[in-house]
Structure formats: C-alpha cells, structure tokens
Amino acid sequence: MNVRKKLVAGNWKMYKTSREAQMFAQELEGYKNTLGKPNVEALICTPFTALYGLHDRLAQVYVKLGAQTMHEEIQGAFTGEVSAAMLQDVGCDYVILGHSERRQYFAESDAAVAKKALVALAAGIVPIVCVGETLSEREAGETRAVVSRQVNAVLELLQTRASQSGLSEAELVVAYEPIWAIGTGKSSSTSDAQDVAAWIRSLVKTALGEQTAERVRVLYGGSVKPENIKLYVEQPDIDGALIGGASLQPASFVALVEQVSVLS
Numbered sequence: 029m030n031v032r033k034k035l036v037a038g039n040w041k042m043y044k045t046s047r048e049a050q051m052f053a054q055e056l057e058g059y060k061n062t063l064g065k066p067n068v069e070a071l072i073c074t075p076f077t078a079l080y081g082l083h084d085r086l087a088q089v090y091v092k093l094g095a096q097t098m099h100e101e102i103q104g105a106f107t108g109e110v111s112a113a114m115l116q117d118v119g120c121d122y123v124i125l126g127h128s129e130r131r132q133y134f135a136e137s138d139a140a141v142a143k144k145a146l147v148a149l150a151a152g153i154v155p156i157v158c159v160g161e162t163l164s165e166r167e168a169g170e171t172r173a174v175v176s177r178q179v180n181a182v183l184e185l186l187q188t189r190a191s192q193s194g195l196s197e198a199e200l201v202v203a204y205e206p207i208w209a210i211g212t213g214k215s216s217s218t219s220d221a222q223d224v225a226a227w228i229r230s231l232v233k234t235a236l237g238e239q240t241a242e243r244v245r246v247l248y249g250g251s252v253k254p255e256n257i258k259l260y261v262e263q264p265d266i267d268g269a270l271i272g273g274a275s276l277q278p279a280s281f282v283a284l285v286e287q288v289s290v291l292s
C-alpha cells in the first residue's frame with residue numbers, strides 16, 4: 029500500500045509581494061472544496077517577506093506554507109540570512125533546499141544543502157531537497173551519477189544524525205528537477221522522470237532502509253502544468269510535483285491540485 033500522501037508544491041521564486049501573497053490566499057477561499065481533499069497536500073513556498081501572517085490565512089484554505097531556502101547555522105553573524113528557527117516562528121511547514129538556482133547563482137554546495145536538511149528536520153520543518161542534472165550532464169549519460177552525489181550527501185548526514193528531536197528522516201522530500209526542464213517548457217518524459225525517482229528511492233533504501241524509503245516522498249519538477257501533472261504523479265515513484273510558473277495564478281494552482289486529487 030502506498031503510504032505517501034501526494035504533495036503539490038508551488039515555488040514562487042522571486043515573485044509576489046506580501047500584499048500579493050495575501051490576495052492570492054484570499055482568492056483561494058472560493059476553492060476550499062478542491063483544496064481540502066484528504067489525499068493531497070497543497071503547499072506554497074513564498075519569498076521571505078511574504079511569510080509573516082500567511083500561515084493561518086493559508087491554513088483556512090487547506091494550504092501549507094514554505095520558504096525557499098535557509099541558512100545551515102542555528103544563528104550568528106551571517107548578514108542577510110534567515111535561520112530554521114525564524115522560519116518555524118512564522119509558521120513554515122516546509123523549506124525548499126538546494127534548488128538548482130541556489131546551487132548555480134549562490135554556490136550552494138552538496139555539503140551545505142545536506143546540513144540545511146538536517147537542521148530543518150531538527151527544527152520540525154520538512155526539507156524539500158532539490159536535485160537534478162544539467163543538459164550536458166544528461167547528454168553525457170551522467171544523470172544517475174549527479175543525482176546520486178546530490179542525494180547521498182544528504183542521506184550520509186542523516187545516517188549519522190545523533191539527535192532524535194524534530195521530525196524523522198522519513199519526512200524528507202526529494203524533488204527531482206532536471207535543470208534543462210526548469211522554466212523552459214521542455215519537460216522530462218514521464219518514463220525518464222519515473223526512472224530517476226525510482227533510483228532516488230533505491231538510494232534512500234540503501235542508506236536508511238526499506239521502511240524509510242517507502243515513506244520518503246519524491247517529486248518531479250520542471251515545466252509542470254495542469255495539463256501534464258497527472259502524467260507524472262501517476263507514476264509509481266513520483267509522489268507529487270514542484271511547480272514554478274504554473275503556481276503563480278490561483279486558478280492554475282487550484283487546477284494542479286485538482287488534477288492530482290482525482291488520482292487514487
């Protein structure tokens with residue numbers, strides 16, 4: 029039996045002010061029946077400035093709240109950074125970590141992403157760790173090697189986790205996002221996405237055991253839209269999607285959730 033609840037996660041990137049985010053939440057009030065389906069979790073990851081005051085608003089329409097990055101240290105002299113405790117304080121349920129844009133433009137390393145994931149879990153925030161290959165890596169046949177390196181960095185740190193406080197390792201979410209598919213309109217074939225998702229689950233099984241592997245959710249991301257989301261999420265190892273562009277309009281976001289809610 030599949031114990032994994034489907035997750036439809038919007039990544040707003042650097043779009044929307046706090047006011048615009050509040051308006052978005054208000055517009056969702058008309059769609060409560062669709063958003064409140066028990067078999068799907070809906071999530072919006074907003075810019076930092078929109079987080080405050082949004083959690084309760086979104087909870088009323090059955091949507092969870094997330095951030096898009098955080099710092100790996102607990103606190104300290106890190107000008108401009110935001111900690112896990114700060115995200116928890118404003119009601120974040122989730123945090124996206126190691127998105128390819130963070131890795132590419134802000135030089136986030138595998139080691140830093142792994143540490144962030146550990147710190148997030150300890151703070152009771154579910155990490156969505158993003159992994160994926162570039163076009164040239166794919167063409168060179170390196171997809172599995174790249175994804176293994178990125179995922180194993182996190183799994184190895186989780187294996188050595190001393191503290192049992194916060195959430196368990198099984199709460200971890202991994203988002204497979206081939207970089208060439210992000211924001212390009214060129215989505216991966218569903219069979220390729222399923223292959224990589226199954227590969228990721230096998231890495232979790234090797235590192236953390238079968239029970240955890242059955243509970244960890246793997247998402248697909250990269251040019252997902254209401255028209256194609258079902259084709260991905262009906263794959264056996266794909267438990268949802270991480271969506272950029274198509275999550276920015278309320279009607280489109282609701283349509284994404286609706287498409288997934290009809291799957292068993």
Ligand code: PGA
Nearest residue numbers: 210211250251271272273
């Ligand atoms: P996209 O972005 O849906 O606009 O391709 C996905 C992402 O970056 O998470």
